[in-house]
Amino acid sequence: MRRFFAIILCKLMRLVGKLLGRGSSLPGQFALKVCPDVLGRVKLPPYVIAVTGSNGKTSTVEMIAAILKAAGKNVVYNAEGSNQIEGVTTLILSQCDLSGQVRGDVLLLESDERYARHTFHWFHPTHFVITNLYRDQLTRNGHPQWVYEAILPAIHPSTTLVLNADDPLVACFAHQGNPVKWFGLEAWPGATKEHHGMYDDGAFCPACGGKMEYSLYHYNHIGHYRCTQCGHHRPHPDFAVTELDLEAGKLVLDGDTPIQLAFRSIYNVYNILAAWSACRMIGVDKHTAAGVINNYILKNGRMVRFTLGQHKGTLLTSKHENSVAYDTNLRYIRDTHTPCTVLVVVDAISRKYFTGETSWLWDIDFDLLSAPHVQRVVLSGRYVHDLALRFECSAVDPDKVVLSAGISQAVEFLERSGDEDLYVVTCFSDRDKVLDRVELEEN
Amino acid sequence: MKIQFVHLCPQRMSLYGEYANLVILRRMLEEMGHEVEVVAGESPDLSKANLIYMGCGTERGQKFALQVLRPQVEGLKAALDRGAVVLFTGNAMEVLGQSITDTQGKVWQGLGLAEFTTIETRQRNPHDVIANTPPGQSPVVGFMNKCSLTAGVTTPLFESLEMGFGNDCQRGPEGYVKGNLMATHLTGPVLVKNPALAHRVLRMVLTNAGAQVPDTLPVLPHQQEAFEVTLRELRSKGENAG
Numbered sequence: 001m002r003r004f005f006a007i008i009l010c011k012l013m014r015l016v017g018k019l020l021g022r023g024s025s026l027p028g029q030f031a032l033k034v035c036p037d038v039l040g041r042v043k044l045p046p047y048v049i050a051v052t053g054s055n056g057k058t059s060t061v062e063m064i065a066a067i068l069k070a071a072g073k074n075v076v077y078n079a080e081g082s083n084q085i086e087g088v089t090t091l092i093l094s095q096c097d098l099s100g101q102v103r104g105d106v107l108l109l110e111s112d113e114r115y116a117r118h119t120f121h122w123f124h125p126t127h128f129v130i131t132n133l134y135r136d137q138l139t140r141n142g143h144p145q146w147v148y149e150a151i152l153p154a155i156h157p158s159t160t161l162v163l164n165a166d167d168p169l170v171a172c173f174a175h176q177g178n179p180v181k182w183f184g185l186e187a188w189p190g191a192t193k194e195h196h197g198m199y200d201d202g203a204f205c206p207a208c209g210g211k212m213e214y215s216l217y218h219y220n221h222i223g224h225y226r227c228t229q230c231g232h233h234r235p236h237p238d239f240a241v242t243e244l245d246l247e248a249g250k251l252v253l254d255g256d257t258p259i260q261l262a263f264r265s266i267y268n269v270y271n272i273l274a275a276w277s278a279c280r281m282i283g284v285d286k287h288t289a290a291g292v293i294n295n296y297i298l299k300n301g302r303m304v305r306f307t308l309g310q311h312k313g314t315l316l317t318s319k320h321e322n323s324v325a326y327d328t329n330l331r332y333i334r335d336t337h338t339p340c341t342v343l344v345v346v347d348a349i350s351r352k353y354f355t356g357e358t359s360w361l362w363d364i365d366f367d368l369l370s371a372p373h374v375q376r377v378v379l380s381g382r383y384v385h386d387l388a389l390r391f392e393c394s395a396v397d398p399d400k401v402v403l404s405a406g407i408s409q410a411v412e413f414l415e416r417s418g419d420e421d422l423y424v425v426t427c428f429s430d431r432d433k434v435l436d437r438v439e440l441e442e443n
Numbered sequence: 444m445k446i447q448f449v450h451l452c453p454q455r456m457s458l459y460g461e462y463a464n465l466v467i468l469r470r471m472l473e474e475m476g477h478e479v480e481v482v483a484g485e486s487p488d489l490s491k492a493n494l495i496y497m498g499c500g501t502e503r504g505q506k507f508a509l510q511v512l513r514p515q516v517e518g519l520k521a522a523l524d525r526g527a528v529v530l531f532t533g534n535a536m537e538v539l540g541q542s543i544t545d546t547q548g549k550v551w552q553g554l555g556l557a558e559f560t561t562i563e564t565r566q567r568n569p570h571d572v573i574a575n576t577p578p579g580q581s582p583v584v585g586f587m588n589k590c591s592l593t594a595g596v597t598t599p600l601f602e603s604l605e606m607g608f609g610n611d612c613q614r615g616p617e618g619y620v621k622g623n624l625m626a627t628h629l630t631g632p633v634l635v636k637n638p639a640l641a642h643r644v645l646r647m648v649l650t651n652a653g654a655q656v657p658d659t660l661p662v663l664p665h666q667q668e669a670f671e672v673t674l675r676e677l678r679s680k681g682e683n684a685g
Binding site for chain 1: 454455457458459460462463466467470501502503504507567569571584586588590630631632635636663664665666668669672673676677680
């Protein structure tokens with residue numbers, strides 16, 4: 001009976017919430033008060049796919065949903081990205097009939113890495129995709145090993161893990177004895193023999209602490225590794241990008257499925273690979289999956305094109321407190337080889353909580369912007385002095401660096417000067433402060 | 444004059460950009476005309492160091508660092524005796540004490556250079572910090588990301604905190620200092636954000652090197668402004684979280 005009330009309450013609140021344009025956590029929060037174990041009392045679809053990790057959760061979930069829909073499956077998923085237990089409860093209960101049966105063939109969940117154990121206390125995924133673990137929001141997350149420990153209790157022995165073989169910490173999840181399928185990127189021309197970046201989280205084995213050796217690095221500590229002490233090594237992937245030409249925007253999946261990339265970023269490659277692996281595992285054929293992935297354009301607005309004065313602009317959303325996300329976008333800019341200006345904005349470090357912590361700026365490899373085609377670097381936002389000090393200690397020519405604490409002044413300055421390409425590198429918390437002042441390109 | 448820094452366990456123990464502390468000290472010294480050599484490693488020669496530094500690591504990384512440093516305790520003591528500065532930040536502070544008890548109950552013997560003991564907890568307490576300093580001195584701002592309680596400190600680096608968790612209680616005394624041995628649980632580039640604290644370390648380093656200590660020490664461009672913005676932001680927005 002309590003389940004029935006919880007479902008009714010959630011559905012009603014969701015309806016009212018939608019009319020009022022409110023968020024999606026509150027109905028679930030109330031439903032959990034009425035019936036705390038409601039998630040254990042609903043009947044779930046045959047497939048429950050969860051996606052967690054530091055980066056790429058939302059993008060991977062969106063891509064999986066698009067592929068499954070194309071394969072004719074009825075997918076229930078948290079498109080709004082409410083990835084903690086309350087949001088997940090709202091999603092599940094609003095898709096339930098009154099007997100507690102969740103409609104759909106697949107329940108697809110983005111799951112917050114620190115809170116997955118709460119969500120999966122009452123039910124567990126059939127497939128659990130873990131994309132990567134990096135230094136991300138350390139003001140909340142502590143460090144990647146701490147996040148790893150927080151995810152462990154969320155893993156049920158019967159869940160099949162779908163793991164990134166190229167991340168040595170993620171690969172440790174296999175030590176739980178679960179069934180595992182691996183995805184990974186094989187050697188490609190952009191892989192390097194040496195590590196690049198301001199810190200090396202792959203220097204020591206996450207399993208035993210011994211020294212690690214890499215035969216190649218894809219980016220940061222993601223690559224082909226082996227521990228010299230305990231032998232922890234990159235497993236042979238079940239699903240792989242077997243060829244990759246990032247400059248031409250082409251890759252090949254599992255040796256026989258060519259894909260054209262709409263966005264030529266290494267992140268996109270891994271998102272595609274994770275989505276491909278999950279979908280292939282639940283029976284989607286290669287042709288259907290490839291049809292969706294080909295030229296797939298993410299609708300999550302992480303890359304936004306715009307015009308400002310004479311500049312053609314691109315916003316590359318780079319989460320603050322996440323140096324790997326920054327590095328990936330800075331590498332993208334470095335590899336464009338076209339004259340450009342880069343605007344970096346650090347104003348509000350998070351949109352969800354307050355912190356004045358800026359140590360993550362020292363983990364970002366801003367030396368990437370010392371490439372000759374980067375003509376100017378404009379720094380802006382409340383923490384402009386932290387940025388300026390960081391650049392003072394970088395390889396970027398100080399004559400190229402321009403400071404403007406006010407974001408609107410920075411935008412006006414750029415509007416008046418130059419016609420080179422413009423890249424804006426900032427976070428969700430700050431990007432609208434720029435986007436509100438430019439002319440967005442129609443999608 | 445040639446000045447030598449030793450950066451201990453720079454990969455295992457630099458979780459929040461700690462390496463920048465040495466970058467900034469080096470820049471300051473170079474601006475004063477000194478030549479700085481940075482020796483980095485897990486068991487480097489400590490005999491010529493004017494500054495021995497270690498930053499923050501994971502709880503596991505910290506235990507590895509402890510094992511690596513144990514055979515070097517005599518070297519550390521000798522360095523302290525000849526006036527070299529030993530600065531450990533973040534959870535590196537804990538290894539200086541008598542012991543660390545981990546969440547499994549295992550007691551790890553510390554290096555024994557200070558009297559305190561530490562107990563790890565399952566609760567992580569990440570927090571912005573404002574540390575109080577004696578009148579006339581600049582407060583210290585920063586962040587801590589600790590999951591431990593340290594007891595038995597009689598000579599803290601900061602007598603109290605305006606914001607944040609001290610050695611064993613909210614807003615309580617924080618860190619440790621005795622002569623030229625200095626430690627704080629503040630993480631990351633704490634000397635970057637706090638030119639006044641960097642100068643305190645710098646004076647000790649210069650004294651140890653036998654160099655002249657000028658009345659005015661260099662501040663890097665934007666360093667003071669970055670400190671002031673953070674202090675202002677923490678006081679205006681972070682007060683409820685204190």
